[in-house]
Structure formats: C-alpha cells, structure tokens
Amino acid sequence: MRILVCIKQVPVMAVPCLVQGRWTLQRxxxxxxxxxxxxxxxxxxxxxxxxxxxEVIVLTMGPPHAEEALREALxxxxxxxxxxxxxxxxxxxTLATSTTLAQAIRRLExxxxxxxxxxxxxxxxxxxxxQLAEDLGIPHVAYVEEVLLEGNxxxxxxxxxxxxxxxxxxxxxxxxxxxxxxxxxxxxxxxxIHEAFDVKPLERWGLRKLGLSPDQVGAAGSATRxxxxxxxxxxxKARVLRDDPDRAVEEILQALDSRLLLNVQGGxxxxxxxxxES
Amino acid sequence: MELELSMRHRVVRKAAxxxxxxxxxxxxxxxxxxxxxxxxxxxxxKPLGYFGLxxxxxxxxxGLDTLASAIVVEELSKACPAVGLMVxxxxxxxxxxxxxxxxxxxxxxxxxxxxxxxxxxxxxxxxPNAGSDTAAVQxxxxxxxxxxxxxxxxxxxxxxxEAGIALVIARTQLTSDQKEWSLxxxxxxxxxxxxxxxxxxxxxxxxxxxxxxFQECRxxxxxxxxxxxxxxxxxxxxxxxxxxxIAAQALGxxxxxxxxxxxxxxxxxxxxxxxxxLQAIQAKVADMAVQVEAAxxxxxxxxxxxxxxxxxxxxxAMAKLFASATAVRAALEAVQIFGGYGYTRAYPVERYLxxxxxxxxxxxxxEIQRLVISRKLLFGRKKRP
Numbered sequence: 001m002r003i004l005v006c007i008k009q010v011p012v013m014a015v016p017c018l019v020q021g022r023w024t025l026q027r028x029x030x031x032x033x034x035x036x037x038x039x040x041x042x043x044x045x046x047x048x049x050x051x052x053x054x055e056v057i058v059l060t061m062g063p064p065h066a067e068e069a070l071r072e073a074l075x076x077x078x079x080x081x082x083x084x085x086x087x088x089x090x091x092x093x094t095l096a097t098s099t100t101l102a103q104a105i106r107r108l109e110x111x112x113x114x115x116x117x118x119x120x121x122x123x124x125x126x127x128x129x130x131q132l133a134e135d136l137g138i139p140h141v142a143y144v145e146e147v148l149l150e151g152n153x154x155x156x157x158x159x160x161x162x163x164x165x166x167x168x169x170x171x172x173x174x175x176x177x178x179x180x181x182x183x184x185x186x187x188x189x190x191x192x193i194h195e196a197f198d199v200k201p202l203e204r205w206g207l208r209k210l211g212l213s214p215d216q217v218g219a220a221g222s223a224t225r226x227x228x229x230x231x232x233x234x235x236x237k238a239r240v241l242r243d244d245p246d247r248a249v250e251e252i253l254q255a256l257d258s259r260l261l262l263n264v265q266g267g268x269x270x271x272x273x274x275x276x277e278s
Numbered sequence: 279m280e281l282e283l284s285m286r287h288r289v290v291r292k293a294a295x296x297x298x299x300x301x302x303x304x305x306x307x308x309x310x311x312x313x314x315x316x317x318x319x320x321x322x323x324k325p326l327g328y329f330g331l332x333x334x335x336x337x338x339x340x341g342l343d344t345l346a347s348a349i350v351v352e353e354l355s356k357a358c359p360a361v362g363l364m365v366x367x368x369x370x371x372x373x374x375x376x377x378x379x380x381x382x383x384x385x386x387x388x389x390x391x392x393x394x395x396x397x398x399x400x401x402x403x404x405x406p407n408a409g410s411d412t413a414a415v416q417x418x419x420x421x422x423x424x425x426x427x428x429x430x431x432x433x434x435x436x437x438x439x440e441a442g443i444a445l446v447i448a449r450t451q452l453t454s455d456q457k458e459w460s461l462x463x464x465x466x467x468x469x470x471x472x473x474x475x476x477x478x479x480x481x482x483x484x485x486x487x488x489x490x491x492f493q494e495c496r497x498x499x500x501x502x503x504x505x506x507x508x509x510x511x512x513x514x515x516x517x518x519x520x521x522x523x524i525a526a527q528a529l530g531x532x533x534x535x536x537x538x539x540x541x542x543x544x545x546x547x548x549x550x551x552x553x554x555x556l557q558a559i560q561a562k563v564a565d566m567a568v569q570v571e572a573a574x575x576x577x578x579x580x581x582x583x584x585x586x587x588x589x590x591x592x593x594x595a596m597a598k599l600f601a602s603a604t605a606v607r608a609a610l611e612a613v614q615i616f617g618g619y620g621y622t623r624a625y626p627v628e629r630y631l632x633x634x635x636x637x638x639x640x641x642x643x644x645e646i647q648r649l650v651i652s653r654k655l656l657f658g659r660k661k662r663p
Binding site for chain 2: 031033065067068071072075184187188189190191192193194196197
C-alpha cells in the first residue's frame, strides 16, 4: 500500500504577528513545525504501513526551509519525501495550493491513500484536502479519526455533529483528512535522524518539473486574496425556542435567512479557476 | 564560527523537545517529590536512542555529535534536570570513554547494551577524601594474576542506584610510575561491588546518587580501559565532554526559569495590570534572557570544540562556569518574580533553584573551573600549579 501524506510547515508562534502592511502572517525568522493535524495524518499513515506493508511518502509545498518538516517526517518513519518549492509558488491560496499538490501527485506513482490534516494550525481553512480530491477526481472523507483496513476496502470513522459515523470506502485512491486520532503521534527516535538526512531520499520539484504554468500557481493562480481580517467579537447570543416545533423551525430558518446564511446558490460550484486536466 | 544551528541540529532539538515536554515534563514534580524515576519513563527513553547519543549506529547508537548531545541534554533538563543528568553522565563519562578508549572487544561487549539503555553507566571518581583534588584518590586496584582486586569507597556516584556499568578510577602499580591511576570497567553485579543508600539531595532528587563500595571486587584484567596508568588523563579528557553536558543541563534549567518568569509576569496582576508592565520585572526578564543566550553560545561553542577535537578543556570550563552561574541566578530571579508563590512547592521555580545549585558543584566546582581557565591563561597549556 502506497500512502501519501501532505504536510505543512507552520510557524511556532507565541503571539501571531502580521507582515507590516499586508494581511499575511509574519513567518520570517520563526521556528517551523509540522502542523498539528498533519502530524496526526502522518501517524495514521505510519500505523497503516505497520499493519500492511507499503510505503509512506511525505509531500509539502513551501519555501526551501520547509525541508526541515520533511526531514522530521522521515525521522518519524516516512520512507521518502518530496518538496515542492519554487519562488512562483509563493502567496498561494488554498486553490493554488491544491492545484500544485494535485499536479505533483499525478506525477508520482499513483498512491492508494492520500492523507492530510483536516486543517492547518496557521490558517485553518480546512479546504486543501477536499479541493485536492476534487482536482484529482477521487472521493474524500474529512475529519477522520480512525482508519481500519478490511480486506480490500477501508473503514473510516469520524464524529460529525456528535454522531459517530463509519464509512466503508470500496474505491481507492481516496483522500482522508484527519482531525484527531486516538493515539498521540509517536516521538522521534534520535537514532533515526541520521537516516532521515543521509539515507532516505528527498526530492525537490519546481514549477518546470510539475509542468504547470506560472499563472496556475502561487499568488497568480489564486482565486482569493485576503483584504482584511479582525477578531470576531467573542459574544454569543443564545436563544432557546420552546414553542411548537414547526414554529421553532420556521423561526430558525428566518433567523438564518436574515443573516444571509441560507443563500448559497450561484456561489460554491462556480469556480473562477479550472483545475488542470488529469 | 557558525552561530546558527544546522537543520539537522534543529530536528534533533525538535525530537528532544517533543519527548521532554510531552512525556517527561508531566512527571518532573513527581520525580522530585518521590526522589526516583518511574520505570515507564526509563523504558520509554530506551527505544528513542537517549542512551547511545554519540555512539555510531554499528553499536546501536544515534551517532549524534557533541553539539546535538548538548541540545538533547538542554531540552531534557528544561523539563526534568534529574533525567537530563542521568542521560548526560551516562553518555559523556561512561559510554563515550569506552567508545573512544576501549579495545574492539570492549566496544562490542559494552556499547550495544549501554546504548540500548539495558545497562546504565556511572563514573566513579569522587571519594570521601578526594573531590576537587582528584590525585587524592585512595581506591586501589591490585593486579593478581589475570584479575584486578578493587578496594575502596566511591561516593556521590551519579546514576549509582541504577548503574549496571561503572567506570572506576583507582590507584594501580602497572608501570614504573610511583603515582599512577587506571580506569577500570566494572559490572556492578560483580561480587564485592556494593551500593549504599541513595543520598537525600537538595536538588536533582530523582537521580539515584549513592556510594559504591568495592570490597576486594575481582575484575578481569581485560576490563582495564585505555593504557595502564593513564586513567586520570582519560578521566580528565572525558570530563571535558562531561562539563559540556552539565553546562547544557544548567542552560536547560535557566531557560525553564526564564520561560516560567515570562509566563507568570504576564499572568500575575498587581496594581491593576500584569506585573510584566512594571520596569523592575522587565529588567529582570531582560537580564535573564541575555545571560541565558550568552550561556547557550558558550555551551554550543564548547560542544563544537569537542567535535573539532583540538582541545575543549578551556571552552568546556568556561561554558560550565558561566551556564551554572546563570542557572542559579535565573532560578533565584524566577523565585523573586513569583514572590510568595515562588517560595512554595506549588510552583516549579523553587525546584529550579534547588536543581540549579548542583550544577555549580558537580563535575568540577566553579572554583575548579576558574582554576582550569586561569591556569591555561597564566601558565600555558602544560604547566600544572
């Protein structure tokens, strides 16, 4: 079984800071770490490999120093690593990121499973995993907690709206995004660090190797741009509706509609950007 | 001189920090109170390579350099200095001398089991009447046929209670030299090797420091480490690495004291705002940070000197002297910033102070470090006062 794990190096921040005059996080000069949920995806991958022979490949897109996250993943037990790095990739939103990752995955020997963290700890959109699956035209399950191998199919468990859901996936490859897993990620054995640097392979691919054009990646290939943000007011207004259920439903719908939360037509499927052909 | 850590060293730091903060830190208070290590902590460290830091992979070690080892000890000590001490002493003055001075047979016999952590190492130099004055060692090892017969008392043996292998300095008569000392590898389960009661220490309480008593303990002749009569020289060379380890340990304690102070300064409200807004507290935090960073640079420089292999005695003495003083000062200031709460056992800073003090004493007191440093400056390399 070939398992691909997408990880992101995020900054270790005591207090998040913005780059002067821009709506992006200050990352320069900060220590990096593997995003929390990506680490859980990696742990899940390593456990699957222990249950059934195979290979774990870690993949990241980032500046050259993101290599450190890949080396750490190799020390944790991944077999090989791929770093997608090119000045053209800078400033990517989730769409440009998933476009780049999907193209790399097409150029790798096809994996059986693609695992991601459900969301990153520095931006937390939770979009890259599902977008990746859409781009590749394969199924995905988000917020996975547990994966079990059962013959040729796999069972995944997740908790959604306080319900425990078990899904059987009969077709591979598939994308799974992880929110929390029952086992904490393993510690890094010190005697594996030498292998991570000197023995296990790490490849670097740039724009040319991926065969994408500059306007498909990075800031140029992004469909969105952050133009501002602020901390939401921390107030919660709770209203308990104890009336007749039909009237309560009516009131809830009205409340949601008045806040424009129900109006989703004409938005989400209309992408400004067409994914590259597979 | 390279001042930034390489990517490899950063990954080592991440690995050790992860283990120290996630696994070790929750036990630190318990270890101090109970004055012992929980079995599960030792067991969890064994497969992670903590007991064979610098040993090459062919003897099941992690193959790290001295700088990486120092980073590991720093991170462990930030969470629990008693465990940092065990790892530092085991590696720097027990495993490393066997690796560097041992015969091929000695390496094959002892390194794998020590690197796996199945046998913890200890280093026996100090005696009731021989501390800073290492030449006053009275323990004797008499060669009778194919065996040494060791008799004498070793005290304050770090890791003593857990040790499976002890390196023992003893007076011998193997050469024409009237005053000679040799280093012997002694399995502590040999007949005639007895453990005393664990010392009731002020700090580093988790470490099983105890006396080891040798009563006509028979050790095969092939357990002699290095050349006959060169024991003290090997010991002093091993102590260079050992002192880098203690400097790293002090650095970890100082960093812990600094981080605790920063956190508390922004939490504790007095005069209607966090005390971190008071200049008096700001000055303390700034001074601590400068000293900790200076101690780190000295310690890493000494570690790099060990790796370069062209004499680290001076650098190691400077690092240990400064880092241990920094740890004591930082812990004292942390207690002061915490005020009344800092003087209770409810917060860890009083423990930092107790633990820090030891680093000014063992593996050469601060007074001895000053002697080492000044001797080189005043009398040159070879002359001894």
